[in-house]
Amino acid sequence: MKALVVDDDRVLADVVGFTLRREGFEVIQAHDGYTAVRRWSELQPDIVILDVNLPNGNGFEICRQIRERADTPIIMLTVRDDEDDIVHGLGMGADDYVTKPFSPRQLIARVQAVIRRTGKIPTRAIRHIGVLTLLPEYRQLQCENREPVPLTRLENRLLDYLVLNAGRVLSSEMLIDYVWGMDGGDNDMLRQLIHRLRSKIAQACDNTGDVLAAAYIETIPGLGYIIHAPAQTDS
Secondary structure (H helix, E strand, O other), X not given: OEEEEEOOOHHHHHHHHHHHHHOOOEEEEEOOHHHHHHHHHHHOOOEEEEEOOOOOOOHHHHHHHHHHHOOOOEEEEEOOOOHHHHHHHXXXXXXXXXXXXXXXXXXXXXXXXHHHHXXXXXXXXXXXXXXXXXXXOOOEEEEOOOOOEEOXXXXXXXXXXXXXXXXXXXXXXXXXXXXXXXXXXXXXXXXXXXXXXXXXXXXXXXXXXXXHHEOEEEEEOOOEEEEEOOOOOOX
């Protein structure tokens, strides 16, 4: 599925884009009103994430133009939280309205809710690292052609995030916030989850020598964790 992210704040647009890609969306960006309308028309995205304050046309006007031509779901983003602005945006045809600052998890929840109302379900990307394949949509981990190993919701969420950031040290705080969010995880819970993931990787590879060819999760004392892809060797 395709998502059009429209925001003149390129840093925020990149953050929103990264969040959506992690959920399986192909992301298109536009940073002004003219480009937004043109890319919507040319590429026909499945959902639009639209900022209100834009060069070359504000978000309300862009929302109106899109809505006159199609029923593409639209979520508006803005620093404004005035009730009149919210009513105006919804009156222009927006499906939802999120005020800045917002958490990535909040945005994804809103996107999924809007998408569900259209009858379309986004497919999350399949991840590959070493001889391992992660299928986030099915919560399964597979080592080459062996039988897939089921993952719990939290195991799936954590491994997906680690693999997406392979080769990068992720702090414990970052992982806890991503996996548990407002539900309130802690370092002990994270350590237990990491331990279970290491066991699942070994299980997926049947505890054979292929584990050496699989990705592995390293603890970086005082910092956090990193997942490594095995180095490729010449045969």
